[in-house]
């Protein structure tokens with residue numbers, strides 16, 4: 398066993414609303430946890446797919462923005478100090494002979510965990526890729542789906558694809574600093590914030606940005622050294638654009654990913670669980686939120702919260718089978734209040 402592994406009582410896979418509330422419910426019972434999330438920020442579907450939309454069916458919150466819900470959950474779980482491993486995908490999971498788990502992430506982080514809660518929603522969000530032959534040869538070096546180091550694009554010839562907020566934000570940040578910048582979008586209408594569209598049009602009027610309505614059609618260069626990209630305009634005109642880098646922002650699509658290879662009983666890409674403990678066919682591996690399925694399952698945040706509460710007790714029992722379990726109220730339990738940091742309140 399690797400001595401570098403992180404020893405922990407539990408690991409939660411996924412930082413959507415289900416995973417975040419699981420931190421809370423485990424924390425109330427005094428169980429420490431680590432959270433692994435593929436994306437660079439917590440929030441799952443709420444933050445990625447509909448951050449500005451109001452949600453109306455969270456108990457006691459007549460209206461709550463989706464990002465606001467995530468911000469509130471992050472605030473609520475603060476006392477428990479769960480460690481987040483963002484921009485890492487849970488890649489391998491093995492049950493050891495002693496019943497503990499070895500979990501390895503895409504970044505090589507290794508956990509030695511007593512229990513695993515999979516809260517992976519509809520799967521890992523992956524960027525939608527540029528579907529052109531040979532694109533793969535340039536990915537990571539000249540074709541990018543996210544920006545890690547903006548300064549590396551200064552003074553370069555850039556072609557940015559997409560029509561949402563990410564594409565527009567990077568156009569606004571990079572066009573004034575690039576040697577040339579072209580924005581390619583398949584339609585005349587942009588989905589991004591109107592103020593960003595206005596500023597993008599201003600850059601175009603100043604001659605700092607070229608905007609083409611059309612689609613990428615071909616890449617030119619030697620393996621590993623892209624020279625240009627051909628874009629076919631919606632008017633049928635072909636443009637060969639010299640480019641050092643292509644930045645592609647076509648949004649994110651969920652993919653079940655490695656979870657499908659861990660020997661879990663699945664039903665149409667969802668993990669089958671019971672409704673007492675939300676445990677999978679592998680003892681000690683639990684699944685909550687949109688990733689699980691059972692008779693009557695409804696993919697709602699409310700259901701995920703309920704599942705997290707019962708799963709916390711099941712995890713506790715799995716870790717400490719001899720421990721007597723009893724229900725405590727946050728209103729009156731000194732132990733819970735101490736964990737919440739409100740003791741004596």
Ligand SMILES: Cc1cc2nc3c(=O)[nH]c(=O)nc-3n(C[C@H](O)[C@H](O)[C@H](O)COP(=O)(O)OP(=O)(O)OC[C@H]3O[C@@H](n4cnc5c(N)ncnc54)[C@H](O)[C@@H]3O)c2cc1C
Nearest residue numbers: 411413414415435441442487517518519520521686687698
């Ligand atoms: C437009 C829209 C509106 C909605 N409105 C409502 C509403 O009004 N009310 C309501 O109750 N529900 C609503 N929903 C549904 C709700 O958003 C989901 O039920 C909820 O997000 C499920 O939470 P989750 O944490 O299970 O999964 P997700 O929110 O999908 O989060 C799962 C997280 O796990 C991560 N992940 C996956 N695989 C891995 C891996 N291998 N390693 C690391 N991380 C991984 C993903 O990147 C993701 O961040 C709506 C959904 C949409 C799309």
